[in-house]
Amino acid sequence: MTEKFREILHKRLTRRRFLQGSGVLALGAGLPMFSGAAPATGIQSSLTFTETSHELTPQLEVPSGYQSQVLLKWGEPLFAGGPAFDPLKQSAEKQQQQFGYNNDFIGFLSLPLGSAISTHGLLVINHEYTVPQIMWPGSPNDMSLNKAQTDTDIVAHGLSVVEIELVDGVWHQRKNSAYTRRITPFTPMHISGPAAGSARLKTAISQDGVHTLGTYGNCAGGVTPWGTVLTGEENVDMMFAGDFSKSPEAASLKRFGMSAKPSKSWAAHYPRWDLSKEPNESFHMGWIVEIDPYDPVSIPKKRTALGRFKHEGANVYINADQRVVAYMGDDQKFEYLYKFVSKSTYQPDNRAANLQLLDEGTLFCARFDADGTVSWLPLVFGLGPLTVANGFRSQADVLIDVRKAADLLGATPMDRPEDVEVNPANAAVYVMLTKNADRTPAQRSPANPRAQNKAGQIVELIAPKGDHTATVFAWDMFLLAGRRDDPTTTYHPATGVNSWLACPDNCAFDSKGRIWVTSDGAEDFGIAEGIWAADVAGISRALVKRFLRAPFGSEICGPFFTPDDRHLFCSVQHPAEGSSFEQPSTRWPDFVETMPARPAVVVINRKDGQVVGS
Numbered sequence: 221m222t223e224k225f226r227e228i229l230h231k232r233l234t235r236r237r238f239l240q241g242s243g244v245l246a247l248g249a250g251l252p253m254f255s256g257a258a259p260a261t262g263i264q265s266s267l268t269f270t271e272t273s274h275e276l277t278p279q280l281e282v283p284s285g286y287q288s289q290v291l292l293k294w295g296e297p298l299f300a301g302g303p304a305f306d307p308l309k310q311s312a313e314k315q316q317q318q319f320g321y322n323n324d325f326i327g328f329l330s331l332p333l334g335s336a337i338s339t340h341g342l343l344v345i346n347h348e349y350t351v352p353q354i355m356w357p358g359s360p361n362d363m364s365l366n367k368a369q370t371d372t373d374i375v376a377h378g379l380s381v382v383e384i385e386l387v388d389g390v391w392h393q394r395k396n397s398a399y400t401r402r403i404t405p406f407t408p409m410h411i412s413g414p415a416a417g418s419a420r421l422k423t424a425i426s427q428d429g430v431h432t433l434g435t436y437g438n439c440a441g442g443v444t445p446w447g448t449v450l451t452g453e454e455n456v457d458m459m460f461a462g463d464f465s466k467s468p469e470a471a472s473l474k475r476f477g478m479s480a481k482p483s484k485s486w487a488a489h490y491p492r493w494d495l496s497k498e499p500n501e502s503f504h505m506g507w508i509v510e511i512d513p514y515d516p517v518s519i520p521k522k523r524t525a526l527g528r529f530k531h532e533g534a535n536v537y538i539n540a541d542q543r544v545v546a547y548m549g550d551d552q553k554f555e556y557l558y559k560f561v562s563k564s565t566y567q568p569d570n571r572a573a574n575l576q577l578l579d580e581g582t583l584f585c586a587r588f589d590a591d592g593t594v595s596w597l598p599l600v601f602g603l604g605p606l607t608v609a610n611g612f613r614s615q616a617d618v619l620i621d622v623r624k625a626a627d628l629l630g631a632t633p634m635d636r637p638e639d640v641e642v643n644p645a646n647a648a649v650y651v652m653l654t655k656n657a658d659r660t661p662a663q664r665s666p667a668n669p670r671a672q673n674k675a676g677q678i679v680e681l682i683a684p685k686g687d688h689t690a691t692v693f694a695w696d697m698f699l700l701a702g703r704r705d706d707p708t709t710t711y712h713p714a715t716g717v718n719s720w721l722a723c724p725d726n727c728a729f730d731s732k733g734r735i736w737v738t739s740d741g742a743e744d745f746g747i748a749e750g751i752w753a754a755d756v757a758g759i760s761r762a763l764v765k766r767f768l769r770a771p772f773g774s775e776i777c778g779p780f781f782t783p784d785d786r787h788l789f790c791s792v793q794h795p796a797e798g799s800s801f802e803q804p805s806t807r808w809p810d811f812v813e814t815m816p817a818r819p820a821v822v823v824i825n826r827k828d829g830q831v832v833g834s
């Protein structure tokens with residue numbers, strides 16, 4: 221352990237005692253973490269399942285006493301009479317009516333709206349990206365797809381909305397449901413909030429800077445208490461290509477990560493993705509999109525008040541004063557953590573009003589300090605450095621160029637913020653920081669304390685007196701992940717030798733407040749990706765247990781519980797990634813020679829019907 225790291229840990233523990241003494245920390249936590257210690261016995265997690273193994277295999281494994289059902293697979297027809305899936309005869313027309321590729325976020329919304337029914341509901345699923353090498357024979361890559369393949373590839377992105385029901389212990393999709401919907405990069409949408417209509421949003425497909433087409437790169441998301449889904453547009457820079465060096469927007473495009481070099485075939489076939497022709501088209505992307513799945517003809521809204529960056533997702537919390545607070549991460553190395561606080565208040569009986577809540581409010585970026593506080597810095601035009609002198613002419617400019625605004629405010633560069641979610645049981649906020657191998661020793665900071673951080677960490681934020689609109693919170697390190705024997709990790713001493721995790725990505729909480737974390741990068745450590753669960757308080761705080769083991773090449777995303785905690789949905793994304801259509805490293809989930817590996821939604825329950833995790 222380096223001196224610097226020892227010092228940071230010492231500050232963490234000292235501050236924890238201070239916070240407990242001052243009553244700021246009301247989590248009942250307080251068990252110091254131990255680094256690289258031998259497993260201790262006698263302390264039990266409240267989670268009763270027997271852990272799964274962590275070796276790499278072609279199969280998905282759940283604990284004994286549990287079962288998993290593959291509910292929806294890539295290519296599956298979603299509409300009654302829809303085209304069956306034939307991997308050798310795939311087309312855009314078929315894909316448009318089928319389940320998309322690489323499912324990520326999952327939201328379960330009870331039917332009817334406003335109920336907490338756990339056996340009947342809508343499932344809203346993101347399709348983040350594609351893996352052409354596994355979708356088509358002949359190993360095409362993202363840049364080499366022909367026009368017909370490109371069209372298929374494009375509509376394999378977006379979202380699917382389906383109606384599902386539990387009948388005799390088995391989940392079914394209702395193919396004749398009026399709710400069924402495919403949302404793609406061509407679906408009409410509106411840009412709303414302060415940036416709507418900005419001259420910088422006017423393009424060939426949008427004369428008014430309000431109308432736009434589609435969403436893609438949809439990574440994680442969240443479900444709002446008013447029954448909508450928030451989906452995060454993340455790696456949207458991949459779709460764009462073309463020389464923009466002469467564009468007046470060149471600096472802005474560069475800061476977002478746009479590149480003239482293609483990463484996908486889209487720009488070769490459609491001018492809207494060609495930055496040399498349509499640089500402003502890229503400003504239509506990188507937002508949080510709100511979708512109302514209960515109204516299949518509703519027009520999705522890009523909520524510009526929540527800022528434009530590589531959105532992992534957004535999770536909302538209703539504050540005691542009924543204002544809505546949305547927490548969001550910008551998933552790239554050295555990018556920032558954000559929160560949005562609505563101007564108006566949530567009204568349980570006025571859905572129409574709630575559907576406007578995310579259009580007006582204040583966006584903040586986070587600065588973490590060594591004294592254990594995190595300050596939320598307002599991203600408001602005219603405040604501090606966000607002025608004309610620095611290139612901002614309006615709030616629209618601040619929101620379109622949020623990363624630049626947050627740079628100027630001195631936000632803390634983080635180790636890739638992924639899911640950020642409030643635990644309903646203790647109202648603390650948990651931030652998944654997946655990894656950042658590029659961080660140098662000189663770039664370490666209290667909440668990102670490791671250089672060449674390949675394993676990630678989970679940071680916990682505590683709102684003072686539970687007020688999530690406050691501008692100063694307390695923070696703490698919940699867990700520094702990595703190999704069990706790595707002295708820079710902070711596992712609970714009772715953590716099993718095979719229970720360690722790496723690269724936390726998505727999370728969910730059960731109604732008892734236990735955290736369920738998925739990984740994206742554990743395979744780099746020689747163990748399977750999966751789902752881990754842990755208590756967040758008491759003597760078993762952060763005592764992680766492996767719940768699920770993912771098949772080769774896949775990561776698990778989008779864990780989401782039914783309201784009764786008896787069923788856990790999750791995405792198996794990119795199974796067999798790194799191999800090919802002809803010779804996949806796994807043929808999960810079909811395991812037949814005629815089928816490639818297929819991303820799919822899985823639902824898990826206890827065979828005896830009790831709560832998952834119990």
Ligand code: FEO
Nearest residue numbers: 439454532551638
């Ligand atoms: Fe798409 Fe942030 O992982």
Ligand code: CA
Nearest residue numbers: 439440638725
């Ligand atoms: Ca993710």
Ligand code: CA
Nearest residue numbers: 639726727728
């Ligand atoms: Ca989540």
Ligand code: CA
Nearest residue numbers: 638654725740
């Ligand atoms: Ca990820």
